[in-house]
Amino acid sequence: MIEYSRNLKPPSRELRKNMTEAERVLWSRLRGKQLLDVQFYRQKPLGPFIADFYCHACALVIEVDGGQHYEAEHAKRDVERDKYLAAVGLQVVRFNNVQVLQETDAVVEEILKVMHERQIPPCPPLKSGVKANSKSAISMENSEIDVILKSPFSKGDLGEVAFDPIPISALEHYVYCPRQCALIHVERVWDENLYTMRGRDVHEHVHDDSSHELAGVRMERSLPIWSRRLSLTGKADLVEFHSDCPYPVEYKSGRHRKGNPESIQLCAQALSLEEMFAVSVPKGAIFWHGSQERREIEFTDAMRQQVEEVAAAVGDMLERRIVPPPVNDKRCEGCSLKESCMPAVIADKGRCRRAARELFAI
Secondary structure: OOOEOHHHHHHHHHHHHOOOHHHHHHHHHHHHHOOOOOOOEEEEEEEOEEEEEEEOOOOEEEEEEOHHHHOHHHHHHHHHHHHHHHHOOOEEEEEEHHHHHHOHHHHHHHHHHHHHHHOOOOOOOOOOOOOOOOHHHHHOOOHHHHHHHOOOOEEOOOOEEOOOOEEHHHHHHHHHOHHHHHHHHOOOOOOOOHHHHHHHHHHHHHOOOOEEEEOOEEEEEEEEEEEOOOOEEEEEEEEEEEOOEEEEEEEEOOOOOOOOHHHHHHHHHHHHHHHHHOOOOOEEEEEEOOOOEEEEEEOOHHHHHHHHHHHHHHHHHHHHOOOOOOOOOHHHOOOOOHHHHOHHHHHOHHHHHHHHHHOOOO
């Protein structure tokens, strides 16, 4: 984790409250792990500077420049900032307000291109003195670590993408509601409500990229994970290493609820960790922030099979760009996408037939 001045916290909070229009537009496309299922932070203090947007998993900073950045004094400070960030291993990508506002899709595509090139799975934190995703680990001339660090989702020296991985979070969305999954990951629709804001607040605190040890248990927060076999990629909120055995912990903002969408997401993390570290991951845990409850989950054969089936179904849906019809049941009550999905309207077949009959009526 890059150290920063604590004096930057108040101005960082103020900048989040007073984002420019261009920053708000771009944030709507970065937030909620919409791109490759990785976390972006807005107005993030890094050393003596505050970055507009920061992605730890890709060591990437995105700056949205207004007209003042073309002034000599601002341009000089930008050069100093870029030099500092490059020295700590970060790549800076800059766009101006006009590009973000008028060419939003092209800007997002460019960001995705850079992310594909820079997203690096971590080296296993099983060797003493080596911190996951650290600069020293990346520079080590060790064939085993080099293989682990190489992204399984690219090929060739130029980082040409071999296939698009499925965000692990999409599996939870699909198990809860296939239409919700399609709206988020196919149509790129994202709306906020009380529950999503609470969840984002919890994860902004949880995703404090760090590596530490407590009572003999090594803990890696905000750990990038992947599975080549299932074409999955994502980030684990917390992975505890008990005697070198990974133990994923997923944080949720609310209370324990019926069903197993969260368990499927957690099991997918376990399967990814098994593939990455070549060890068995029999258990994990889900922590509900609302009820302060931590529940251990055992990954049964049936659950593992369900993860594989759901991953295949999500992959097919994303490839064919299918958006299932609305369910219009109790799941819709607390869904943040209710206004975009319009389950009651679309599910009312009688209204649809009347509209069709009256469409060309004179």
